[in-house]
Amino acid sequence: MLRLLLQQASDSDVAAAKQIAAEAGNSPVFWVVVVGYFVLVLGFGAYFARFNKSTSDFFFGGRRFKWWLITMSIVATGVGSHSFLKYSSMGFEHGFSSTMTYMNDWFFMPLFMFGWLPIIYFMRVRSIPEYFERRFNRPVRVLATISLLLYMLGYIGIGFLTMAKTLHPILEGTLGWSLMEIIWVVALVAGVYITFGGQTAVIFTDLLQGFILLFAGLALLLLGLDWFGGLGAFWAALPADFKLPLASFNDDPGFNFVGIFWQDAVAGSIGFLFINQGLIMRFLACKSVNEGRKAAAVNVLFMMPLSAIAVGCAGWIGRGMVSQGALPADTSPDDVFTLVTALVASKAGFGFFVAAVTAALMSTVDTLINAVAAVFVNDVYRLAAPRRDDKHYLKVAMMVSAGATVLGVGAAWIFTSFDSVYRAHGAFHSTLTPPLVTAILLGIFWRRFTTAGAVATFVIGGGLIVAGRVWPLTLIAPFSHGIPASESHPYSYIGALYNLVACFGAAVVVSLFTRRRTDEQTDGMTIWTLETARRAFKGGEPNDARGFALPLRWRVEPGLPEGAVQVDAEALQGMAAGAGDLAYVCDKRWWLGGLRSAHARLHAEPHALGEVVLLAPDVFEAGHFQEGRIVIVEKEL
Amino acid sequence: MDFNRVWLPYLYLYGVGGLFFFGSLALVVRSGACDRTRFADRRWFRVLFTGFLWIAGLHLAGNLLALFL
Known part of the structure; x- marks a missing residue:
């Protein structure tokens, strides 16, 4: 009652x-x-x-x-x-x-x-x-x-x-x-x-x-x-x-x-x-x-x-x-x-x-x-x-x-x-994520990871994941950490550990028996060759000297080459920058969050016009700069 | 509440998670991706380390609040 x-x-x-x-x-x-x-x-x-x-x-x-x-x-x-x-x-x-x-x-x-x-x-x-x-x-x-x-x-x-x-x-x-x-x-x-x-x-x-x-x-x-x-x-x-x-x-x-x-x-x-x-x-x-x-x-x-x-x-x-x-x-x-x-x-x-x-x-x-x-x-x-x-x-x-x-x-x-929703999300996420996660992690951090190893991650790893879904009590149970298997969705979370082990296992075993690409072929694509990436981005030797961000007036200078900006010698010194360094020019108003800004390359010769930055027309166009507004110029790399 | 209910998850999280964290920190330093002669890299190395302590501290505080309040 x-x-x-x-x-x-x-x-x-x-x-x-x-x-x-x-x-x-x-x-x-x-x-x-x-x-x-x-x-x-x-x-x-x-x-x-x-x-x-x-x-x-x-x-x-x-x-x-x-x-x-x-x-x-x-x-x-x-x-x-x-x-x-x-x-x-x-x-x-x-x-x-x-x-x-x-x-x-x-x-x-x-x-x-x-x-x-x-x-x-x-x-x-x-x-x-x-x-x-x-x-x-x-x-x-x-x-x-x-x-x-x-x-x-x-x-x-x-x-x-x-x-x-x-x-x-x-x-x-x-x-x-x-x-x-x-x-x-x-x-x-x-x-x-x-x-x-x-x-x-x-x-x-x-x-x-x-x-x-x-x-x-x-x-x-x-x-x-x-x-x-x-x-x-x-x-x-x-x-x-x-x-x-x-x-x-x-x-x-x-x-x-x-x-x-x-x-x-x-x-x-x-x-x-x-x-x-x-x-x-x-x-x-x-x-x-x-x-x-x-x-x-x-x-x-x-x-x-x-x-x-x-x-x-x-x-x-x-x-x-x-x-x-x-x-x-x-x-x-x-x-x-x-x-x-x-x-x-x-x-x-x-x-x-x-x-x-x-x-x-x-x-x-x-x-x-x-x-x-x-x-x-x-x-x-x-x-x-x-x-x-x-x-x-x-x-x-x-x-x-x-x-x-x-x-x-x-x-x-x-x-x-x-x-x-949670079950649906878990089911597709734990199945599709491990091969991509494995391939990308090993690709970035392990030089020895081969192309055949990457293919094996998707093909063999994917096959083992499907096998784990079909026979969870045989394949996933050894990884279960004592979690009881539910009847409808056994090991729905800890299955991710089995999936990762399957993908990493396939990737490592196949990579150890196949030939890797040389460092020259993977330049900039692994953490072991990041300096190459920085050089490629700049198109020259990176300049890591610490400099200041400078507030300057600006105007467009049609004579400058595409993508260039020009400052005076004092500004170059303040930014700890040299000719060819990459610069970032941004409207001074912080709350714009960079909406009015542009990247550019510092012109080889400084001008003698004082506290003003000269912008090539395409830099002005890309930056959406507004007349009369001060900009901040800083060295990027 | 028994020890396993409160502290086993915490120890596992920062034991196994700590292995991943400090292992990956060692890897980026050894590879040269984190070059500690550069000012910016040195600063970010400190941020990473402090961040680990911050998150571990939040979870520790959560456990202690649940136990004593």
């Missing part, structure tokens, strides 16, 4: 919370906020799209931006892909350990900062497949392109599905739309926007959203604490082991520390830093390697811990509400974000949170669609149709963006057959 009464109370609580969400969907205030938010964000991006002059701008944003701009842009991409919905769900079930995946990306940072980032920047590697061709050969490039496109299309599908699941509880009751209908609508909005925006628009849209998302998540935490009546009451409402920052070692097959360490801290971190084409395009948009390092460091050390709180706190608040009887214990974890937000915020506030989350997912999807277009145009189409003009490639990029959107919807449809 008591059980029946509790069940009835529980059902009525869920119904009440769902009723609030559905009522919000019928409220004009809610829709005004949602539509207004999207118009604001898209308008913001469209304004900056006019800075696109070429495919380089469309894909890479023109290598000009400051670290803080790129950091916030990465926050929007990271928070968008590791969504509020997913981590609120994990936070509700497992507590503060939902932050684990945001706090374990530092282990491979030395390899990123001193290896991968300088290589892609100095060697002007524009995509992962291009790296594979220059490090190995074209067949390896083809294998990498196939893997990468599947990886990114899968992510686009996950993005569409998560967006649709966020909106589904609201739209199902008001418009009667099914999950697939919502997926098509969000895909249409994403496809139209990215087709006309390009990377500069995406970076600035993400900048805005990075701030808004952190604000939204932390505001939700404050609203939740207010609901409890303060931090003390909230803390007291949580179970003790719920407060630990790391999950239990191996006793829960659905969420265990050691499995997630190998799946996320190792395979996931390398995947995020090294093979995420969207992220690579962000770093290539930085004004310099050092600026990219700053963006990466601030992101991992400060923004990701903050983001972990922002995306998970709805789940923690939900768990506290359960202990206070305001939410039933059997609330579906996937509904927690929407229900908690509906309970603690006003209708307008609820509209803002829903808009912020769906727009963040839109950012992630936009970045990926843009990345698919970049890989297809640069790695497939340019090889088949070289020497066309820029406009032609831009047109193809827009068509590919539309095609990728449709394929993303197809992927989302496949993923709807999984129990949850």
